[in-house]
Structure formats: C-alpha cells, structure tokens
Amino acid sequence: MPDNRRTPRAGRPRGRGAPRRTPGRPVPAATTAAEAVRRPRFTGRAAILVLVLAVLTVSYASSLRAYLQQRSQIEDLKSQIALREASIHDLEREKDRWQDPAYIEQQARELNYVMPGETSYVVLDENGEPLQKESSLTDPATVAKKEPTAWWSTAWQSVELAGNPPKQEPPPASKIDEKIRSSD
Template sequence: MKKRPQLTGRAAILAVVVCAIAMSLAYPVREFIAQRRQIAQLEQQRAEALEDLRELGERSRLLQDPGYISREARSRLHYCRAGEKCYVWKDTARGSRSPAAGAPPQAKAPWYQTVWESIEAVDRGTGRRVEPGRTPAP
C-alpha cells in the first residue's frame, strides 16, 4: 500500500493562491486605513479653522464698534478724553513689601546679560554660580 503525501499538489497551489490574494490585498487595505486617518485629521483641522474664523469674525465686529475701541483705549493705554481728569492709583500694598521704602522694584536682567556675566565670572576664575535674573556681586 502506497502512502499518500500529506501535501498534495492541489493543496500547494491553493495555499499559494490564498497567499497571493492576501498579499495583494494588504497594501490597498493599509492605504485605505491611512486615508481614513488623514480624512479624520483634515476634518478636525477644518473644524478648528471654522472656530478660528468665527472668533475672528466676532473680533472684527467688536473692532467696528467705536464704544469698544474707546473702552479698550481707556483700560489698556490709560487714554483720557479731552477735558477729563484722569487719575492713576499707586498700589501702596506692593510698595510696603519692597526691601527699601521708595526704592523702585528691581527688574529682571535680560538673558544675554546673564550669559555675559557668567562668561566674565568664569574668565575671572571666581567660579560662582549666577542665577538667572540676578546680577552677581562684585
């Protein structure tokens, strides 16, 4: 009695055909999924752009109102109309916290000044660490 092989020629051909179909469908399915993802991103960008457009339209409408312009100039730029007396209030609570009474508050040094001072400190060999915004003591 002759033993039949487990893998016949027909089964091998069928396996090759199934693999070929699977391989030929893999790339289009991957592209389809990538395109769906891109469509979702574009829809989100469109929604954000529409929201920005709505906000800009509202801002444009506000800027057409002379009353709004007047209020903004008064609050932001401290403008006064002709003939008005305008007062600026000094915050006394902040002044009491300053180390020296009547001394102006110390402004933070610009970044380039801090870098230059640290380079000078290394050049002098002092080796002190200069914190950002502080001027080193001589």
C-alpha cells in the same frame, strides 16, 4: 402504492475506486496494485490554490493597511479643519467687537487716552498702585438679553417703592466732613 425510496443495487460501485460487491461474496482487501497505491494529500492543484490564497492575502493586507492609514490621515485633517474653523470664529468675534464704539473707547482708555476736554486722573491706594487694575467691557455676544416685563408689573413696583422707600445713607461728602471734624 410503489415505494419511491432508492436502494443500492447489487454490483453497483459505492464510490470512486470502491470494489464491486456482489451479494454473498466477501470483499477482497486489494484487488490490483493500482488500487493499493494511495493518492498523495498535497497535489499540484492544492499547491496552486495555497499560492493563490497567499497572494490574495498579501495584496488585501497591503490594501487594508493603506486604507487604514488614509482613514487616520482623514481624521487628522478633520481635526485640523475644526481647529481652524474655531480660530476663524474667534477672529470674527474679535472683528465684531472692534465694530462697537464702546469697545474701541475701552481699548483707548487702557492705553491712557482721554476724550478731548477730559482730564485724566489715576486713583492710587496706600501702596501707590491704581485701585482698579482690570476694568473691561464684556463681549456683547455673551450678555444675556433681558426679557421684557409687562407694563403693569413695572407700574406696581413703582407704587410699592413709593409706599416703602429704601433707607438712605448719608452722601459720601458728609461722611468725609464728619471724619475731618472728628480728627481735629
């Protein structure tokens, strides 16, 4: 079977500029003056390549800087949009509250308006300040909806309440009468 491996032949050059070698003869150090001169490491081609790479690096760096600035600007604009959408949502909720008659009545009462036929009274404490400084209605959107209960559980609670009535305190008028009698 023939051997397919390549073997170097005698007299064949081993590379560019390499001296030819014949079997049995020593290789001379430098046969000609042209072979003795070394080629420079930094050629014209290498200089052009370095120049092209420098130009590409500068152009890509400026493009990258512009891209990063635009991404930053886009993120800032997105955050501004989110803030404005939240503000719009709050204003829409406020607008919905003004559609509620109870809220309108509450706002009017805070300005000391009364319904026709009503008499306005302000209850003061010992210092002459109103007792309830802050009374407000809650936002209808935040009120938890009550889950419906079965009719039989309501009926059974009624039966239990009839069998075990809660202890009743005397009405407030009787307390006032007792205090008046005790002070005389």
